[in-house]
Amino acid sequence: MKRRVFTALLVGSAAGGTARLLAAETPNEIKVLAMKFDFTPETIKVKVGQPVTLVLTSMDRIHGFKMPEFGIRTDIIPDQETRVTLTPQKTGNFTFFCDIFCGDGHEDMSGTLVVEA
Amino acid sequence: MQQADRRDFLKLAGMAGVTFTAGLFPGWQAAAQAAADFHFVQFSDTHWGYSGPANPDAEHTLEKAVATVNGLAKQPDFIVFTGDLTHTTDDGKERRARMKRFREIVGALSVKDVRFMPGEHDASLDKGEAFKEFFGATHYTFDHKGVHFIVLDNVSDPGAKLGDEQLAWLAADLKQRKTDDRIVVLTHRPLFDLKPDWDWTTADGAKAIELLMPYQNVVVFYGHIHQENHHMTGHIAHHAAKSLIFPLPAPGSQPKRAPLPYDAAMPGLGTRDIAVAAKVTWTELPVTKA
Numbered sequence: 264m265k266r267r268v269f270t271a272l273l274v275g276s277a278a279g280g281t282a283r284l285l286a287a288e289t290p291n292e293i294k295v296l297a298m299k300f301d302f303t304p305e306t307i308k309v310k311v312g313q314p315v316t317l318v319l320t321s322m323d324r325i326h327g328f329k330m331p332e333f334g335i336r337t338d339i340i341p342d343q344e345t346r347v348t349l350t351p352q353k354t355g356n357f358t359f360f361c362d363i364f365c366g367d368g369h370e371d372m373s374g375t376l377v378v379e380a
Numbered sequence: 381m382q383q384a385d386r387r388d389f390l391k392l393a394g395m396a397g398v399t400f401t402a403g404l405f406p407g408w409q410a411a412a413q414a415a416a417d418f419h420f421v422q423f424s425d426t427h428w429g430y431s432g433p434a435n436p437d438a439e440h441t442l443e444k445a446v447a448t449v450n451g452l453a454k455q456p457d458f459i460v461f462t463g464d465l466t467h468t469t470d471d472g473k474e475r476r477a478r479m480k481r482f483r484e485i486v487g488a489l490s491v492k493d494v495r496f497m498p499g500e501h502d503a504s505l506d507k508g509e510a511f512k513e514f515f516g517a518t519h520y521t522f523d524h525k526g527v528h529f530i531v532l533d534n535v536s537d538p539g540a541k542l543g544d545e546q547l548a549w550l551a552a553d554l555k556q557r558k559t560d561d562r563i564v565v566l567t568h569r570p571l572f573d574l575k576p577d578w579d580w581t582t583a584d585g586a587k588a589i590e591l592l593m594p595y596q597n598v599v600v601f602y603g604h605i606h607q608e609n610h611h612m613t614g615h616i617a618h619h620a621a622k623s624l625i626f627p628l629p630a631p632g633s634q635p636k637r638a639p640l641p642y643d644a645a646m647p648g649l650g651t652r653d654i655a656v657a658a659k660v661t662w663t664e665l666p667v668t669k670a
Contacts, residue, residue, distance in 0.1 A: 327539065331576040358577040364504035364538045367468050370579075370637060 290314035290348050297339045297361065298322035300368030308377045311354050319345040327363035330376065336362060351378040418525050419655040421449055421456045421491075421665075424603030425623030427501065428485070429478035430467035434626035434639035437646075441624050442485050444668045445651055450490045451669055456653065457524060459491050462603040462621060463499025463535065463568030465515075472506060479514040495522065499568040499604065500535040508536035519546055521553055527656055528557060532567040534582040540569060541583045551591050564656070565592065565600040570620065572613050575631040580605055589613050599660055605631070606639075607648065608664070622650045624667065 295317050296303045309315045319328055321339040328347070329336040339345050351357075360373035423445065430438050449459070466478040479502070486494065496515040503511045508518045518533035530553065534542050542550075557563065565571075571585035582588070592598050598616045606623035607630065626639040627648030640648060646667045654662040 329576075329579070360577065360579060362539065362579050362583075364468075364500045364535075364540070366470055366505065369468075369500075373636070 290316040292316045292318055294318045294320070295328075296320055296322055297326040297328070297372075299324070299365055300361075300372040302359070302361075302372065302374040305374040306377060307374065308379060309351060311351050311378050311380055314348060314350045316346050316348045319347065324365060325363055326361045326365055326372070328359060329362040330357060330359040332357045335359075338363065351376070354378045354380050417655065417657040418457045419454070419653055420524075421452075421459045422462060422601055422621050422652040422654060423449075423459065423486075423624065424462040424621040424651075425464040425499065425606055425625060426461070426482065427464055427467040427623070427625035428482040429469065429474075430625050434642055436642060437644075438625060441646070441649065441667055442482075443488075445624050445649075445665075446486060446488050448665060448667065448669050449651060450488070452653065455491055457491075458493035458495060459489060460495045460566055460601075461486070461497065462566055462601060463497050464501045464603065464623075465496065465499070465511075466502055467625075468501035468505060470505065472510065475502075475506070475510050476513070479510060483514060495529075495531065495566070497531050497566060497568060498533060498535050500538070500540070503533075503536045504538040507538075508533070511536075519549070525656075527562045527564055530563060530565045532565060532571075532588065534567055534569045534571070534585065539583055540579070540581070542585070542588055547584065547587050547591065550588060554591055554595065557595060559594055560596050562597045562656075563592070563595055563599075565598065567600065567602045569604045570602055570609075570611075570618060571600060572611060572618060574605065574609065574611065574620075578631065578637045580631065580637075589616065592616060601652075601654070619662075621652050622648060622664065624649055624651070 293307055293315060297319060319339045321341045324341065326339045327336065328339055333349055335347055335349065337345050337347060355378055357376040357378065358373055359376060361369060365372065426442050428442060435441060465482050466475065469475050498508055498511045498518050503518065511518060518536050520531050522529050532542060533546065534540055537543055569582045570580055571582050571588050574580040593614060600616065600618040601621065602618065603621050605620050606626065606628040607620060608622060609620035611618045628637055629640060649667050651665045652662050653665055654660060
């Protein structure tokens with residue numbers, strides 16, 4: 264199985280985030296399934312300052328995964344794991360959504376990353 | 381140089397409605413354009429084929445709007461449809477049936493010079509294949525009474541991109557223009573980042589704006605967001621149009637971009653009558669003439 268790895272860090276906190284990541288802090292992995300017209304889970308809870316890897320998989324067709332506030336976007340291709348690693352540096356709710364038009368319901372295909380203290 | 385005059389209340393063509401004026405052609409000399417004034421009508425986001433609670437009148441709304449435009453005392457020189465002519469479907473046969481019926485309905489327009497462009501609902505699932513069969517090219521230019529119109533396709537790529545090839549085409553077209561030419565861009569999605577986390581943007585729209593920026597007299601009319609919106613990127617004005625199916629919430633005004641509740645008076649729906657001169661003014665037209 265092919266693997267593509269994307270690393271994203273909050274703007275303004277890249278250095279600190281990278282240092283922690285390179286210090287052998289293993290990111291928690293969270294599997295996220297994409298299928299018309301939902302992400303499962305729809306709400307992802309993570310801790311501020313802790314690296315996390317989202318393991319994205321599509322169950323039907325190509326989808327997109329975009330989280331503008333983290334500067335993240337990638338395709339999610341069926342039968343292929345796409346991994347996105349990030350270290351959130353502030354608490355809050357952040358929207359992610361499919362940005363590849365996938366049909367009647369595409370506009371509803373979104374979720375929330377909840378970053379807790 | 382013309383100045384913005386946003387409180388210019390007029391009535392165009394005998395149709396009641398508030399008219400807005402924007403200083404859209406700041407570099408254009410009024411004395412040179414007296415003979416070139418004209419107007420055109422913008423339809424957007426008709427979503428023919430939609431069925432749902434956001435518009436129980438969906439089967440008739442487009443026909444009503446066609447009748448309203450046909451009733452204008454002064455008919456427009458031409459009409460544009462800025463995308464999402466049809467509501468999307470996974471079934472290619474049904475998509476074509478919707479396009480066929482849509483074309484029949486708008487065939488009742490009195491004005492026969494009609495320009496179409498796709499929205500993502502028309503073109504993103506098949507890269508514009510069905511749209512081209514019914515309506516022709518997805519990006520093109522035309523000229524009318526001294527104004528250069530550029531139609532951009534930011535939907536046939538399902539990732540909402542214009543793409544390098546179209547951007548090169550745009551650059552080549554603009555090289556033939558003088559910097560003070562009047563240019564109107566028509567497209568579906570906003571070229572700028574209106575609300576990125578609602579996907580109200582064009583992935584490489586900034587590149588198009590960069591190409592347009594040297595030109596003094598550029599205005600963009602678009603759709604997609606189902607409501608009026610007015611935004612400046614430098615001296616370039618971007619104006620979003622209402623839809624003819626259901627209004628969407630103002631950017632960021634609610635957690636999700638779900639349609640607003642149906643209102644039988646349809647205050648959030650309509651078309652737009654755009655007058656082009658040294659300034660560009662427009663009148664928002666209701667679905668049905670009161």
